[in-house]
Amino acid sequence: MLAAVQKNATRGDPRSVVKAIDQFCRQKEWAMNVGDEKGCILDSVVTEVNPATVLELGTYCGYSTVRIASLLPSNAKLITLEFNPDYAAIARQVIAWAGLEDKVQLVEGASGDWIPKMKEKFGIETFDLVFLDHWKDRYLPDTKLMEECGLLRKGSILLADNVICPGTPDYLEYIRNSPRYKSQYFKSHLEYTKVEDGLEKSVFLG
Numbered sequence: 228m229l230a231a232v233q234k235n236a237t238r239g240d241p242r243s244v245v246k247a248i249d250q251f252c253r254q255k256e257w258a259m260n261v262g263d264e265k266g267c268i269l270d271s272v273v274t275e276v277n278p279a280t281v282l283e284l285g286t287y288c289g290y291s292t293v294r295i296a297s298l299l300p301s302n303a304k305l306i307t308l309e310f311n312p313d314y315a316a317i318a319r320q321v322i323a324w325a326g327l328e329d330k331v332q333l334v335e336g337a338s339g340d341w342i343p344k345m346k347e348k349f350g351i352e353t354f355d356l357v358f359l360d361h362w363k364d365r366y367l368p369d370t371k372l373m374e375e376c377g378l379l380r381k382g383s384i385l386l387a388d389n390v391i392c393p394g395t396p397d398y399l400e401y402i403r404n405s406p407r408y409k410s411q412y413f414k415s416h417l418e419y420t421k422v423e424d425g426l427e428k429s430v431f432l433g
């Protein structure tokens with residue numbers, strides 16, 4: 228995938244990096260990037276929220292990191308957590324190829340360890356937007372952890388990938404029944420396939 232980016236994408240051009248990855252995953256080898264269809268929904272939410280602080284859980288190869296960072300205002304900060312060193316190494320190169328390293332802080336480590344350190348380590352008070360795309364059984368515990376650590380403020384947006392496929396039943400049940408969130412489901416398809424999937428957008432009500 229990285230070779231495809233370096234061969235087919237233009238340095239400093241995030242859209243060409245996104246296009247190169249999508250082409251590679253359609254033609255050569257499926258990979259678990261959010262993809263172009265759900266990616267357009269992600270883009271519209273990022274544009275609507277226009278966040279100053281973003282947290283991404285699960286960088287993987289940096290596809291959604293590049294999509295999000297390319298839409299952020301100049302002073303905005305995107306922190307992305309990835310605990311697999313191999314994926315992190317690839318993602319750093321993908322983000323650099325897109326010319327977005329100044330907007331992105333890729334932290335190698337587990338979300339459960341790093342969420343409690345956001346204030347002290349990065350001076351983050353609260354996140355305007357959180358994109359959840361890591362192990363599906365981590366969505367709920369990490370959301371509760373973010374609540375406990377006071378990282379969500381009235382109006383913070385959580386956007387969760389894969390709420391249908393592979394599915395995040397415990398997270399959906401919690402977020403849709405909690406009086407502290409207002410949720411909306413965006414129906415779509417699993418990346419590069421015709422299988423149904425979707426994004427759940429939830430506003431924290433404080």
Ligand SMILES: O=C(NC/C=C/[C@H]1O[C@@H](n2cnc3cncnc32)[C@H](O)[C@@H]1O)c1cc([N+](=O)[O-])cc(O)c1O
Pocket residue numbers: 259260261284285286287288308309310311314336337338339360361362363365388389392393417418
């Ligand atoms: O399983 C999926 N995603 C899990 C993604 C996991 C990525 O997040 C990291 N991670 C995990 N917990 C972490 C905790 N802290 C930091 N990084 C972490 C993993 O090292 C990996 O890079 C998935 C699967 C399908 N699928 O069709 O099967 C489709 C999708 O869109 C998916 O997102």
Ligand SMILES: [Mg+2]
Pocket residue numbers: 259260261360388389
């Ligand atoms: Mg996903």
